[in-house]
Amino acid sequence: xxxxxxxxxxxxxxxxxxxxxxxxxxxxxxxxxxxxxxxxxxxxxxxxxxxxxxxxxxxxxxxxxxxxxxxxxxxxxxxxxxxxxxxxxxxxxxxxxxxxxxxxxxxxxxxxxxxxxxxxxxxxxxxxxxxxxxxxxxxxxxxxxxxxxxxxxxxxxxxxxxxxxxxxxxxxxxxxxxxxxxxxxxxxxxxxxxxxxxxxxxxxxxxxxxxxxxxxxxxxxxxxxxxxxxxxxxxxxxxxxxxxxxxxxxxxxxxxxxxxxxxxxxxxxxxxxxxxxxxxxxxxxxxxxxxxxxxxxxxxxxxxxxxxxxxxxxxxxxxxxxxxxxxxxxxxxxxxxxxx
Amino acid sequence: xxxxxxxxxxxxxxxxxxxxxxxxxxxxxxxxxxxxxxxxxxxxxxxxxxxxxxxxxxxxxxxxxxxxxxxxxxxxxxxxxxxxxxxxxxxxxxxxxxxxxxxxxxxxxxxxxxxxxxxxxxxxxxxxxxxxxxxxxxxxxxxxxxxxxxxxxxxxxxxxxxxxxxxxxxxxxxxxxxxxxxxxxxxxxxxxxxxxxxxxxxxxxxxxxxxxxxxxxxxxxxxxxxxxxxxxxxxxxxxxxxxxxxxxxxxxxxxxxxxxxxxxxxxxxxxxxxxxxxxxxxxxxxxxxxxxxxxxxxxxxxxxxxxxxxxxxxxxxxxxxxxxxxxxxxxxxxxxxxxx
Numbered sequence: 001x002x003x004x005x006x007x008x009x010x011x012x013x014x015x016x017x018x019x020x021x022x023x024x025x026x027x028x029x030x031x032x033x034x035x036x037x038x039x040x041x042x043x044x045x046x047x048x049x050x051x052x053x054x055x056x057x058x059x060x061x062x063x064x065x066x067x068x069x070x071x072x073x074x075x076x077x078x079x080x081x082x083x084x085x086x087x088x089x090x091x092x093x094x095x096x097x098x099x100x101x102x103x104x105x106x107x108x109x110x111x112x113x114x115x116x117x118x119x120x121x122x123x124x125x126x127x128x129x130x131x132x133x134x135x136x137x138x139x140x141x142x143x144x145x146x147x148x149x150x151x152x153x154x155x156x157x158x159x160x161x162x163x164x165x166x167x168x169x170x171x172x173x174x175x176x177x178x179x180x181x182x183x184x185x186x187x188x189x190x191x192x193x194x195x196x197x198x199x200x201x202x203x204x205x206x207x208x209x210x211x212x213x214x215x216x217x218x219x220x221x222x223x224x225x226x227x228x229x230x231x232x233x234x235x236x237x238x239x240x241x242x243x244x245x246x247x248x249x250x251x252x253x254x255x256x257x258x259x260x261x262x263x264x265x266x267x268x269x270x271x272x273x274x275x276x277x278x279x280x281x282x283x284x285x286x287x288x289x290x291x292x293x294x295x296x297x298x299x300x301x302x303x304x305x306x307x308x309x310x311x312x313x314x315x316x317x318x319x320x321x322x323x324x325x326x327x328x329x330x331x332x333x334x335x336x337x338x339x340x
Numbered sequence: 341x342x343x344x345x346x347x348x349x350x351x352x353x354x355x356x357x358x359x360x361x362x363x364x365x366x367x368x369x370x371x372x373x374x375x376x377x378x379x380x381x382x383x384x385x386x387x388x389x390x391x392x393x394x395x396x397x398x399x400x401x402x403x404x405x406x407x408x409x410x411x412x413x414x415x416x417x418x419x420x421x422x423x424x425x426x427x428x429x430x431x432x433x434x435x436x437x438x439x440x441x442x443x444x445x446x447x448x449x450x451x452x453x454x455x456x457x458x459x460x461x462x463x464x465x466x467x468x469x470x471x472x473x474x475x476x477x478x479x480x481x482x483x484x485x486x487x488x489x490x491x492x493x494x495x496x497x498x499x500x501x502x503x504x505x506x507x508x509x510x511x512x513x514x515x516x517x518x519x520x521x522x523x524x525x526x527x528x529x530x531x532x533x534x535x536x537x538x539x540x541x542x543x544x545x546x547x548x549x550x551x552x553x554x555x556x557x558x559x560x561x562x563x564x565x566x567x568x569x570x571x572x573x574x575x576x577x578x579x580x581x582x583x584x585x586x587x588x589x590x591x592x593x594x595x596x597x598x599x600x601x602x603x604x605x606x607x608x609x610x611x612x613x614x615x616x617x618x619x620x621x622x623x624x625x626x627x628x629x630x631x632x633x634x635x636x637x638x639x640x641x642x643x644x645x646x647x648x649x650x651x652x653x654x655x656x657x658x659x660x661x662x663x664x665x666x667x668x669x670x671x672x673x674x675x676x677x678x679x680x
Contacts, residue, residue: 218566219559219599226558226603252605259559259599263566265592269620273613280609 001174002042003151007096009176010148014138016098018066022135026126026149026159027059028118030192030295030303032250033230034257035154035167036223037214043175044154047214048227051166051234052158053192056328058112059123059159062131064093067105075109089128092152096132113322118194119206119297125152126159146180162329164238166231185238186327189308190246193321197274197300206298209261209268217264226256247293247305254295272300278318285317292317341514342382343491347436349516350488354478356438358406362475365670366466366499367399368458370532370635370643372590373570374597375494375507376563377554383515384494387554388567391506391574392498393532396668398452399463399499402471404433407445415449429468432492436472451670453662458534459546459637465492466499486520502669504578506571525578526667529648530586533661537614537640546638549601549608557604566596587633587645594635612640618658625657632657 029052037047072079072086079086093104108127110120126149133140142160149156158165161182170177204212213220230253237246261268275296282294292314294302304321306314315321369392377387412419412426419426433444448467450460466489473480482500489496498505501522510518544552553560570593577586601608615636622634632654634642644661646654655661
């Protein structure tokens, strides 16, 4: 199975033509149980399932429409069509809509604060597939959108929905049972804060880091077992709003993911000195009674997890924290719940 | 099998009485393939084999002799007999010599620079058992000394010998095939330098850190496999004086050991911000052509590995480095090779 065949299976006899304008928003997401490692690179099939929380109104707004020639407006800047970002977006559009389209205009804007160290490819591809769904009139179900989003970027699978989202690894070779679904639970008092240590481009991208870990880390073999332990713990913690269990599990899961990378030869170490300084500070704060946990992705920044009731204490502890309202919805979020 | 029975097996019908004075030196050692995890705590039997290099004349000088009552002189200070260090030494002496001895005087002095972050328990127990061997006239073989040293401290097993030393895990429950032996190879141009980041007492001791890792780290299950890969690589590197292979393997082994700890729940993180800062600096230096690698033990300090020919470059890179002459022998080193 290649990606073209997968797209054909999903779209069936639907038109591939961008008939009009389509506009959509998709949130960024932070995994509480991480996605690290592909079992199939062509189809972006992950080795394990993962579980995330979407970042409310932080994400990507995208409009696509037919045009005489390709034009990409990215965060207000016109990108040349041979720019890496433009190429990646256009390649994805051609994959879904075929090569016959004369041209497409894409206007995409991230509401993620610049330099917060939050990846925008997840929300970017999720917003793009939703915009294409509208522009082409496909009217796909959420599950199908998550499968198509996956072909743009693995973690985009989870950015189709707000709230807590589980991405199921599936077991089929064709990837048709590898999709995301939203959990029913909401947790309005849960807070996530981004602690930006460095906004610099990292030396090793996520895809390269994943590949290096899966092929050259002897400890990676134990990672699926760790995920199998953590997923049910997280589901239970979310269902029961058990913050300690959520925090402990998410933090341990992130540290274990980084541990698999550190053991690769050569090693993949996204941590900077300040990352480790903040880890020790967080553990010290917990010992002193402040319920705050962290998670980390393929970069040096920490994302803090805490409850609304502790927000002022946490802000005194980390004044530069960017706090995200996880439950705020934007007006054009397609699957979004109404703003309360 | 308990430790008393193991001692009986080794000493047989030899006297347990400290008949006169015994004096010995044992070097500290740094593992290139780490010992991390016990399969038997009573007998200090390790989960895996390990391989170290002894630190030349850096280690412990110890004299024991019979006395009217117990007296411990430690680095020039009289220790009260209920001091934790004194208690540990006396308990070990009683284990080997029985409770009948009226008293014993121990004078022990570390030649390890203060604050270098080098453990002194390995050389301490190795020197003590050698001094007792002399004082009691046991005349034990090296292998038997390594087994007895193990009962004081696991890594003391490797401090009985100078140079490269392999500690075999063995498979017997009684620990009689779990001993160390010296490798034939010398490598006079190999240098080791200690980069002291913090001389503070660490929050989690090695024994506690090991136990936490073996019982609560899902990645630890892959550690024996990593050691099984690294040991033959190190032996070949030493035989062939292949510095790149030695450095890459030792560094990767240390990082993997730390990775198993980082994945424990709760985590064991001995690294400080400066530890990570130096890792990145070392990788940068290697990319710029300086052949320097690091290893780390259960603490924040780095030990650099390099060759004599690069010593001046390495000293410019890390001016505060304490360089160890691995092949310098002290005059009272019992198993020591003659000084050349």
